Amino acid sequence: MSPQNPTVQNPTVQNPTATTPAHGLFTTGTPTDSWTVRTALPVDYRVRTVPNVLDPANPALARAGAPAHGGPRRRLLVVEAKVDELYGERIRAYCTAQRIEHRILVLLANEQVKSMAAVFRVAEEMDRFGLARRGEPVIAIGGGVLTDVVGLACSLYRRSTPFVRVPTTLIGLVDAGVGAKTGVNFGEHKNRLGTYHPAAETLLDPAFLATLDRRHVSNGLAEILKVALIKDRELFGLLERHGEALRSTRFQHPAAAEVINRAVHGMLSELQPNLWEKTLERAMDYGHSFSPTLEMRALPELLHGEAVCVDMALTSVLAARRGLLDPVECARILTLMRRLQLPVHHRLLEPGLLHDALTDTVRHRDGRQRLPLPVGIGAGIFVDDLTPHELTRAVHELHSAAATLTDRQADEPQRRSANADQAA
Ligand SMILES: NC(=O)c1ccc[n+]([C@@H]2O[C@H](COP(=O)([O-])OP(=O)(O)OC[C@H]3O[C@@H](n4cnc5c(N)ncnc54)[C@H](O)[C@@H]3O)[C@@H](O)[C@H]2O)c1
Ligand SMILES: [Zn+2]
Incomplete structure (x- = not known):
């Protein structure tokens, strides 16, 4: 529905300098050559x-x-x-x-x-x-x-x-x-x-x-994780507890309804007050600062959610480096990403691409970075002062963290099945 939709109610056409309304228009009594149209469109969906x-x-x-x-x-x-x-x-x-x-x-x-x-x-x-x-x-x-x-x-x-x-x-x-x-x-x-x-x-x-094939389930889990990281800590807990089962059952699982409902609720509660994106500080842009460029350059290698996940991994490390996120929680985030079979790093994540991505994002956000970063798990802030140096350092740190994670991941299935046996 566009703002020009003709179902508009109570339209007002007015000359800002007008004093006398005539025929529904505001005029000054002399022929006028300037009008301001102001109208509003209620949106229901x-x-x-x-x-x-x-x-x-x-x-x-x-x-x-x-x-x-x-x-x-x-x-x-x-x-x-x-x-x-x-x-x-x-x-x-x-x-x-x-x-x-x-x-x-x-x-x-x-x-x-x-x-x-x-x-x-x-x-x-x-x-x-x-x-x-x-x-x-x-x-x-x-x-x-x-x-x-x-x-x-x-x-x-x-x-x-x-x-x-x-x-x-x-x-x-x-x-x-x-x-x-x-x-x-x-x-x-x-x-x-x-x-x-x-x-x-x-x-x-x-x-x-x-x-749906499981890779696309993981792809969607990345967008759910986005909502969890930036505004819903409880959803993060649900993903930690049930994420792998949700993936393996393709959401035919008792926790599916709650996870989907929380994700949709989180999304819509952010969108409703800012549906036309008048405010460019958007929590739901989390994970979407570097990923659009990464996704397009890596095409068709990375799916949308996968690119978003790499972006969230990088920005989690950035947040940890700034003291906004406890390093232990940062490690929890990266571990969950891997358990959901999502990538936390990509070879194209290098200074040239990051520079281009940030430049494009700054244009998209009308001249400012307005970069969402997590504050702990489940909340966020926007920053405008990210430097190329800081970004490069974070990429290096992410690279090492990803390598350690991969090593640990190698024996993870065994450990998890041992835990499951103990629980049973
Ligand atoms: N408009 C928005 O606000 C918004 C938000 C997020 C993402 N997006 C866009 O969504 C796109 C990604 O969506 P997507 O992940 O659904 O990708 P997609 O539409 O490409 O679908 C993924 C794959 O799943 C297959 N598929 C679809 N339904 C299936 C089913 N039930 N069973 C088996 N296979 C099935 C399709 O054939 C396709 O190969 C991106 O282009 C992204 O930009 C838009
Ligand atoms: Zn997205």
Whole structure:
């Protein structure tokens, strides 16, 4: 939904020097050549857990994002290729059972094809389908790449078309699927073209995760760890206790609901007061200062969450060096990252890349670093005075810490299974 959305209420058009309102406009009594338009747009969107979202008897998806009306339901669905392979039959059976006149666009979505070409492909299909302007929300079913692409297409099509998200990856469930941002990569930059256009409704069904490969589960765990480190110490404890089991069961585990709910809650409580990012000091930018450049340069080697994790490992060491984080807690963080099978270091983490990344981030944050750093586990501050020297020292320290960790990690599974035996 863009601020220019025509559903705006109580618009005021006024000449700042005006004294007499006439015909709803403020004028000075003489012809005027300057006006100020001020308006506000209330934004409501819903994120909710819907188990068994594809159950043919469950009306949630058929009703999502549109006012109930008696006429026939028409929907364009955009489904990610792999998701279509796994769930396509059930999606089609669902539409038939719910009497939805539908068309399905199957779209390959990954970081390399996250571009305007994919957005145009969705827009073409919207045109071909003859989509109604308001009452026929597009349904996006897939991971973060797919929901970002469909969201951007919907925000551009007729300047704003509603859509519904059904995230099918862990990153989608806790991050990409719950915020307001859409986007595609452009040039060498990640998500450089994008808009703020939240889905009218997002339906979260963790059952999709049962088919996700474990590397992508870890990838999502990185974004959950981000919320834990910067604002939710209890979530960190949950990850320490259940992280490996959550990964190995692909979140089909008793702790899954609490972990997902805390992560979504943490994310939304940060986003709601700053949905349009007027404030550039954003806690949820934690782990996203150096990672956008690292991710794009390492493409396709590092997944989004993996790059974010390397960034968080580096900034944890930075925080420890500044005395903001106890070294013991810093070691706990790095150990948890490894237990979640996430990288804590990358060979491209060298001064040249870090300099470029910081320069780009400073531009993105309007001329200041506004770098989130953890203060202990579960809180954070923003700093503006990071120096290249400090960064280089932290990288060296991280490098040694990562090497020690890898050595210790080698006998970790044995030790853990011994502990498990003792517990049993
Ligand atoms: N808009 C936002 O606020 C926001 C926030 C965080 C991340 N993102 C974006 O999200 C993207 C990462 O999302 P992602 O990790 O979901 O990646 P993704 O969309 O590339 O999906 C990852 C892989 O999982 C497969 N997949 C999807 N669902 C599956 C399922 N249920 N079972 C089996 N395989 C499945 C896909 O085919 C794909 O290969 C990045 O581009 C990132 O920029 C956006
Ligand atoms: Zn992210």
